[in-house]
Amino acid sequence: MSKEIVKFGKxxxxxxxxxxxxxxxxxxxxxxxxxxxxxxxxxxxEAIADRGIQEKVMLVAPVGCAVMAYYYFNCxxxxxxxxxxxxxxxxxxxxxxxxxxxxYQGDGDLAAIGFNEFIQAANRGEKMSVFxxxxxxxxxxxxxxxxxxxxxxxxxxxxYGRNVEVDGYPMKVCELLNxxxxxxxxxxxxxxxxxxxxxxRKSIGKALDNLRDRKGFSFVELLCACPxxxxxxxxxxxxxxxxxxxxxxxxxxFRDRSAESESKPLPPPPIHDPETVRSLLYPKKLDxxxxxxxxNESKLFDRELRLKMAGFGGQGIxxxxxxxxxxxKLRNFNVSWLPSYGPEQRxxxxxxxxxVSRNKIGSPxxxxxxxxxxxxxxxxxxxxxxxVVPGSVLIYDSSTMTxxxxxxxxxxxxxxxxxxxxxxxxxxxxxxxxxxxxxAVLKKNNILEGGDKADFDKxxxxxxxxxxSSKPEVIELNRLAFVEGEKAVNx
Amino acid sequence: MSKKxxxxxxxxxxxxxxxxxxxxxxxxxxxxxxxxxQGYPAAYQAADGCIGCGGCFYQCPExxxxxxxxxxxx
Numbered sequence: 001m002s003k004e005i006v007k008f009g010k011x012x013x014x015x016x017x018x019x020x021x022x023x024x025x026x027x028x029x030x031x032x033x034x035x036x037x038x039x040x041x042x043x044x045x046e047a048i049a050d051r052g053i054q055e056k057v058m059l060v061a062p063v064g065c066a067v068m069a070y071y072y073f074n075c076x077x078x079x080x081x082x083x084x085x086x087x088x089x090x091x092x093x094x095x096x097x098x099x100x101x102x103x104y105q106g107d108g109d110l111a112a113i114g115f116n117e118f119i120q121a122a123n124r125g126e127k128m129s130v131f132x133x134x135x136x137x138x139x140x141x142x143x144x145x146x147x148x149x150x151x152x153x154x155x156x157x158x159x160y161g162r163n164v165e166v167d168g169y170p171m172k173v174c175e176l177l178n179x180x181x182x183x184x185x186x187x188x189x190x191x192x193x194x195x196x197x198x199x200x201r202k203s204i205g206k207a208l209d210n211l212r213d214r215k216g217f218s219f220v221e222l223l224c225a226c227p228x229x230x231x232x233x234x235x236x237x238x239x240x241x242x243x244x245x246x247x248x249x250x251x252x253x254f255r256d257r258s259a260e261s262e263s264k265p266l267p268p269p270p271i272h273d274p275e276t277v278r279s280l281l282y283p284k285k286l287d288x289x290x291x292x293x294x295x296n297e298s299k300l301f302d303r304e305l306r307l308k309m310a311g312f313g314g315q316g317i318x319x320x321x322x323x324x325x326x327x328x329k330l331r332n333f334n335v336s337w338l339p340s341y342g343p344e345q346r347x348x349x350x351x352x353x354x355x356v357s358r359n360k361i362g363s364p365x366x367x368x369x370x371x372x373x374x375x376x377x378x379x380x381x382x383x384x385x386x387x388v389v390p391g392s393v394l395i396y397d398s399s400t401m402t403x404x405x406x407x408x409x410x411x412x413x414x415x416x417x418x419x420x421x422x423x424x425x426x427x428x429x430x431x432x433x434x435x436x437x438x439x440a441v442l443k444k445n446n447i448l449e450g451g452d453k454a455d456f457d458k459x460x461x462x463x464x465x466x467x468x469s470s471k472p473e474v475i476e477l478n479r480l481a482f483v484e485g486e487k488a489v490n491x
Numbered sequence: 492m493s494k495k496x497x498x499x500x501x502x503x504x505x506x507x508x509x510x511x512x513x514x515x516x517x518x519x520x521x522x523x524x525x526x527x528x529q530g531y532p533a534a535y536q537a538a539d540g541c542i543g544c545g546g547c548f549y550q551c552p553e554x555x556x557x558x559x560x561x562x563x564x565x
Contacts, residue, residue: 001565007496008548010555025529027504028553033531034508038552045554072554194514194546201549227508234509 011045013054014072021071029072034234036135036224037066039191040200041073044102044131047204048075053212058092058099060085062114064106065140066133083114086121089128097267100211101128108138111147111171122217125182127264129207129218132173135226136245143229147171150248155229170248174221178254184216184261186254190223190246192238199251206258215261223249281470288462289330296331298449301358306366310351310384311376313341319467320374320431321352326463328356331455336364349379374434376417377401393447395437397430413441413489420484429481435460436485444489457482495562496543498536504556507531511547511557520547 017026031037048054054075061069063082070077076099080088085103093101103121110118110132121128137155138144144157148170152161174188185207189200200222207218223245227237271277295301307324311317318339325337336355342348353366369389375381375396382404388394390409398414406412415437421430439456442448448456460482468474498520500511505527511534512520521537543559551557 002562003565004497004560004562006558007543007561008545008557008559010558014554027501027555028506028529031552033506033552034510035552038554039549042549042552042554194516194544194549197549225510235513238513 011049013045013049015074018071032228034227036191043201043204047208056100059102060089061104062109064109083109087117090126093127095270103130107134107148108146122183123180125216129211132221133224135224139226174254184257185218188221188251190241192241214264296452298452304357306370307354307372308370309374310380313348313350315376316431317350318352321354325354327459330459330462334361336361338364415488429477432478432481433485436482437489440486440489496541497560499558500534501556502533503528505533510550514546514550
């Protein structure tokens with residue numbers, strides 16, 4: 001009797017059946033015949049299994065032929081946008097430092113669209129290992145020129161061969177990476193002959209050892225076959241890689257500091273608790289807000305309210321909108337806040353639209369009529385005066401502006417906000433003066449009803465406290481400005 | 492007694508790329524004439540003499556197409 005023992009067989013890191021793959025074939029990968037990805041997948045799966053890190057690995061595969069790696073690998077896998085694997089990998093490595101991030105990228109992905117993400121992650125020494133498949137073309141889209149295409153090489157977008165005068169030279173990623181201080185391990189291998197594949201196997205193992213031991217950033221470039229797009233037989237493909245590609249991309253180890261690099265300790269787990277984050281950011285606490293069942297009694301709030309603030313940049317227009325939005329938020333309204341301003345931080349025109357509703361808000365844009373316009377500059381008032389309709393409230397700064405003709409039935413209130421703010425010692429608090437004026441107008445005209453009158457002042461105080469909890473000296477100033485604004489209207 | 496080995500190539504999983512055929516140091520693998528369910532001429536072990544090097548396994552881009560087995564006599 002004889003029995004058979006599997007000496008080389010399918011890795012346990014692959015799924016038994018590729019059920020995530022659509023279509024009838026569940027045993028094979030989607031790659032073309034002879035594709036280098038398949039070889040690398042097998043080496044990677046074997047290396048993961050050998051190290052027993054299957055449960056810890058997060059394989060990040062961006063757009064490219066390997067984006068569907070999650071069909072095959074039975075470990076943490078995530079598909080990400082083109083080129084963004086090192087960026088997403090950074091995020092994973094930071095929030096889940098016990099995970100081992102593998103970035104699996106192609107040459108169009110890593111050397112073109114995602115080069116910045118890649119080189120920045122390498123320069124930060126992120127705890128990840130990057131495997132870079134260099135097959136000298138964009139495989140998934142049908143063999144276009146990639147940054148790694150050789151001079152004179154014909155592709156679908158370089159039918160006469162890559163012209164270095166126009167298209168530049170092949171991008172040598174290992175050499176570029178080797179100019180950075182931080183990376184721990186950089187090597188270039190070729191998946192051609194069995195000897196070369198065995199060398200690559202060792203390199204992949206080393207990169208995963210570094211990953212497991214938290215040594216730092218490791219990078220392995222693999223010259224891979226793409227026989228279908230390059231229209232070559234298996235033998236010609238290997239010959240092309242070994243004889244043509246290695247001229248530009250010499251094989252070998254560019255850097256190996258694995259032995260002397262120390263294992264970085266696991267950082268303390270990141271803070272996931274929003275309350276803790278809040279207490280760190282806003283140490284002072286105030287009991288704010290109301291129960292979720294709270295509903296204002298004024299009829300005004302039965303419908304969607306459209307509020308617009310407009311003036312020069314730097315007058316606090318956007319903050320005024322945020323303050324109103326915060327006030328509504330503290331009373332359980334849905335709120336949208338949409339700013340619009342020029343590129344300059346001071347001067348220029350600025351406005352913001354705030355929509356307050358008990359229902360879902362469809363669009364944050366106000367382009368027809370508004371319920372409230374707070375205008376602090378003449379140009380702003382002239383620009384938006386058509387949005388003021390009968391029943392709207394208009395608050396403007398009477399110290400600097402004159403009123404244009406407006407329709408009957410508009411509730412108009414001028415307050416010399418800038419003057420009051422200057423008297424209080426800080427021109428920046430003019431927006432709180434305007435809010436005080438708004439409170440007075442809403443109460444005087446009985447737009448706010450019953451308990452909502454007193455609640456408006458209360459919610460203003462809560463919002464001020466929330467907005468300025470990191471700047472306590474500003475809180476009192478804004479409260480004072482609010483009171484002064486209210487007084488000025490009632491006088 | 493020297494060890495004996497055998498290459499098992501899953502007929503319907505082979506895509507006929509021929510990488511194993513050119514890599515085999517003993518030149519005992521061949522591409523068949525018959526097409527498999529995917530439409531490829533599958534490779535097969537055409538002669539004895541496998542030394543169990545695993546070259547064909549590592550050359551093959553498919554995870555489960557090639558299995559190298561050691562034959563153990565009781």
